[in-house]
Amino acid sequence: MLRLLERLGLRFEDAVEERRFVDHYVRGSTGWTQIAMVLGAFTFAGYTLWDWVLYPEIVPTTLAIRGGTAVLVLLPLTALLSTPARKWAEPIHLLYCVIPGCVLPTIYWVLPSGFTYSAAGMIIVILFVSTMLPLRIGSYATFCATSWSALAVAESLAAEPLPPGLRFIDHSLVGNACLLSLYAVGAREYQARKQFRTAEALQREKERSEASLRDLHATQAHLVQAEKLASLGQLVAGVGHEVSTPLGLALTTSTAMEDDVQTIARMLGGGLVRRSDLAKGVARLQEGLQLTTQSLHRASEMVHSFKQVAVDQANEALHRYELQGWMADHIAKLRPLLARQGLTVALSCPEGIVLTSYPGALGQVISILAFNAATHAYPGEVSGLFTVEVAPPADGVVRILCADHGVGMPGHVRGRVFDPFFTTRREKGNAGLGLHIAFNLVASTLGGRIELDSEPQQGTRITLDIPLTGPSKPAELELAAAQ
Known part of the structure; x- marks a missing residue:
């Protein structure tokens, strides 16, 4: 039977997926379902008005049956959906449907007309259950079989059974109502399963997309950081190249001045020093010092500029x-x-x-x-x-x-x-x-x-x-x- 339901698209092979669907389908709109159940309880009891129009003398009996079922059974079952018993929502729905379906034939025992209008009453119950409550195809088939069997048993036990032709017509009407409503319930469940599977697929795709987006953001952040580091490396290389020129010139000049100082020292150590040679050496030293100072100032300015750029770009x-x-x-x-x-x-x-x-x-x-x-x-x-x-x-x-x-x-x-x-x-x-x-x-x-x-x-x-x-x-x- 389960294989047949799976082939018809009325059951999922994956037990976890099936359980999630049942939670969504049966317990997904409990509030609206409870409103429908309260409406059904008052409607079931309210049909006593029909009894009063036709047979006022039996209203106390039918009111006791209908009202008692509504107050003692239907409304308490409705209230259970607001308690932890909500996890058994599907059995509660089935009891809510089966009990009035089985109680209704007993009312026809006390009516003077007997089961003459039983088909109409059963069809109304079938219509309510198939359209207002979230029963799956299996539970609904159980309701149909139970209610229809209760009607057949009650008719067979009636003091005045219906003529065979009328009984055949009544059961044909109830049977057709059951078959048509079974198709409607099955089609509704099939569509709900398709929508559920589509929603599940969309959710999985959304999660994959969000994961991919997070990975993309991480990659983008990494590349941005790499690009900024590359730009900084380019700037450092450029500044290093520019700074190396004045520093190299300062080093060369200082080396030349060191040679000039040693030359002057040797002349002074020799005892005889000409004024022109001393003046020439001092002039070379002055020129070298000036060039060295300019080169070092240039290097210092470039280092300061580089530090300023770095501080500015990091300062928010x-x-x-x-x-x-x-x-x-x-x-x-x-x-x-x-x-x-x-x-x-x-x-x-x-x-x-x-x-x-x-x-x-x-x-x-x-x-x-x-x-x-x-x-x-x-x-x-x-x-x-x-x-x-x-x-x-x-x-x-x-x-x-x-x-x-x-x-x-x-x-x-x-x-x-x-x-x-x-x-x-x-x-x-x-x-x-x-x-x-x-x-x-x-x-x-x-x-x-x-x-x-x-x-x-x-x-x-x-x-x-x-x-x-x-x-x-x-x-x-x-x-x-x-x-």
């Missing part, structure tokens, strides 16, 4: 600064690194624009845009120009236009340029995160907007609209922390 506190001076200082730090890639930077910014914002985040955005222009706008060995123009603030917003006159972007690239991991130079090792990071910094940390306009062979223009006062609680600069 609101900072009040004058834009023109800060911008000039920041671009001065970038120029040596960009010059190695053949990119010249031009700045135009009016004085007196004061921001209360996050200079580290803005500096990182400008750096990303500049290096992106050096890499993509002027590929190969082509030299180029990158301009930064700042317009006077309006409505509490300052506009910064970053532009190049390079190769530009076609439409399919322009539409995805801020997407994470999108790059046209993956074969060169690019991760495609630079402009995505810039977008997040402008939108989240600085509280502004970033827009891009580009056409093939017409260059690229990126507009930054930055509020003069940044948000008090910006998003994390790290995209990983934002996830």
Whole structure:
């Protein structure tokens, strides 16, 4: 029998899945089921009105049977669904249906008309049970068989049995009602099982998707961190290269001065020292000291600039600064690194624009845009120009236009340029995160907007609209922390 139900789609092979479905189908809407059961109890007792219309003299008897069944059986069973006994909801539903189905034929014993209208009463009970209560096909078949058998037994024990023809018609009507309602209950359960399995599949797919999304976020955070470390490594390498030149010159000069000092010492030790030789040696020492001092100052300035960049980019506190001076200082730090890639930077910014914002985040955005222009706008060995123009603030917003006159972007690239991991130079090792990071910094940390306009062979223009006062609680600069 179980195999047949499984083939008909009215039972799951997996016992755990079957148990979950029963919990969902039978106990999923207990509140609505209890409302239907209360309505059924009052309806069962209320049919005493019919008895009163036809046979007032027997109303006390039928009211005792109907009302007693409703008060002593149906309503208590309804109340059980609000107690821990709710876990036996399906047997409770079956008892709720079987008991009035078996009690109803006894009422026809006391009616003067006997079982003449028994089919109508049984059909009403069948209709209520099949439409209002969440019985599965097995339980409903049990109800039909029990109630129909009770009707047949009661008719056979009646003092005045129905004529054979009328009895056949009554049982045909009840049988047809049972078969049709069995089909309806089975079809409803079949659809409920399909919906349950679909919902289960969707839930599993949702969980897999959420797990995949978490893995993607973790991978994205890792790649973002790797990209930032790579950018820091590039900056360190560039600064190291720039610092090595003045330090190397200072070392060479100090070595030469050491030789000059030893020469002067030997002359002084020899006893006879010419004034011209001593003057020449002192002049060489003065020149060497001057050159050494200049070289060391240059190295110190570059180290200080590097420290300032690192501190600014790691600092998330609101900072009040004058834009023109800060911008000039920041671009001065970038120029040596960009010059190695053949990119010249031009700045135009009016004085007196004061921001209360996050200079580290803005500096990182400008750096990303500049290096992106050096890499993509002027590929190969082509030299180029990158301009930064700042317009006077309006409505509490300052506009910064970053532009190049390079190769530009076609439409399919322009539409995805801020997407994470999108790059046209993956074969060169690019991760495609630079402009995505810039977008997040402008939108989240600085509280502004970033827009891009580009056409093939017409260059690229990126507009930054930055509020003069940044948000008090910006998003994390790290995209990983934002996830």
